[in-house]
Amino acid sequence: MMEIESINKKEQILEAARDIFFKKSFYEATMDDIALLSGVKKPTIYYYFPSKIDLASQLLEVNVKKIFEKINEIISTTSNIKQRIKMIVDLYINLLEENSKIFIIMQRISYDFMQKEDSKKKINELFEKLRRKQKKAGDLFGEITLCSGKKVSGDLFLYSMIAALGRAIFENVSQGRKPKKDDLLVIGDIFIASVK
Numbered sequence: 001m002m003e004i005e006s007i008n009k010k011e012q013i014l015e016a017a018r019d020i021f022f023k024k025s026f027y028e029a030t031m032d033d034i035a036l037l038s039g040v041k042k043p044t045i046y047y048y049f050p051s052k053i054d055l056a057s058q059l060l061e062v063n064v065k066k067i068f069e070k071i072n073e074i075i076s077t078t079s080n081i082k083q084r085i086k087m088i089v090d091l092y093i094n095l096l097e098e099n100s101k102i103f104i105i106m107q108r109i110s111y112d113f114m115q116k117e118d119s120k121k122k123i124n125e126l127f128e129k130l131r132r133k134q135k136k137a138g139d140l141f142g143e144i145t146l147c148s149g150k151k152v153s154g155d156l157f158l159y160s161m162i163a164a165l166g167r168a169i170f171e172n173v174s175q176g177r178k179p180k181k182d183d184l185l186v187i188g189d190i191f192i193a194s195v196k
Contacts, residue, residue, distance in 0.1 A: 009040055009044065021108065026113065053113075057123070060126055063102050064130050064133065075140045081195050086188055089187065096179060135155050144157045168187060
């Protein structure tokens with residue numbers, strides 16, 4: 001019972017942090033704000049998350065993990081490369097439509113984290129974890145044969161596609177605009193056209 005209660009508390013804290021980091025920058029947000037919104041006392045928040053940096057990086061990690069779990073599911077669903085590309089693009093579009101707040105928070109925290117040395121170290125650790133998850137998904141994706149006949153690793157192909165989708169999303173989000181579905185579909189078309 002205690003384990004379920006602690007998972008719920010942790011979720012409450014992460015949920016409140018998500019809302020606070022959406023409304024304020026990482027540096028403007030306080031643990032008091034998160035405590036107030038979550039209804040969890042500040043010492044309890046510090047029990048689960050020793051610092052605001054740990055809390056924010058956990059929030060990023062949880063969201064990135066969910067995305068890669070879904071990408072791995074897609075890869076396992078079909079061996080048709082063009083279908084996989086279409087499904088991954090659809091995943092990003094659905095994520096945007098369901099909760100564009102997540103992308104705004106990810107962009108905002110990542111940007112804020114790069115401003116100071118202590119948090120920069122944490123975001124680099126997080127990027128390293130992200131890179132390992134992406135490599136695993138890329139290996140699962142398998143080698144790709146391009147239209148030119150050249151073979152590329154699934155890792156490089158998937159990395160390029162996720163980078164292109166991410167750039168289109170974050171470029172818009174950072175300027176307060178919602179990314180256009182058509183832009184993401186076009187990126188999908190480019191990658192579909194590049195494979196045999």
